Amino acid sequence: MPDIPWSTPSPAAPGGQVLVMASRFETATLAGAVRFLLKTPGIILQIRRAPGAHGAALRARVARRTFLTVSAWQDRDALYRFAGSEPHRSSSRAAAAHMKESAFTFWTVPAAELPVTREEAERRLAEQPRPTG
Secondary structure, X not given: OOOEEEEOXXXXXXXXXXXXXXXXXXXXXXXHHXXXXXXXXXXXXXXXXXXXXXXXXXXXXXXXXXXXXXXXXXXXXXXXXXXXXXXXXXXXXXXXXXXEEEEEEEEEEEHHHOOOOHHHHHHHHXXXXXXXX
């Protein structure tokens, strides 16, 4: 599957601030990566219909078992409503069994700075502490 470029379900209010979330997932196995990938179209469709969603993109590296997401939201409540709704809710719970590692980061930007680049998301995720153990 090719990367999914930034799409804007509903434009943010000019002059406003938006919440950005970036996530990185690494599955433990290639089969887990394929399972993750198969759920992607439904999640993308859900984002495109989600109230308060101002943009999203995905970088999928299935052979490396890694996925990067970046999305922009009206506020944290809009993001949490999306995350707690189907199909994201059950898909994320099922995916947890196949994860080797996951990381999340959140920040705000002026709406005029959308879209957020994947490079910016990767930079911010790299600043997050890695699990030890």
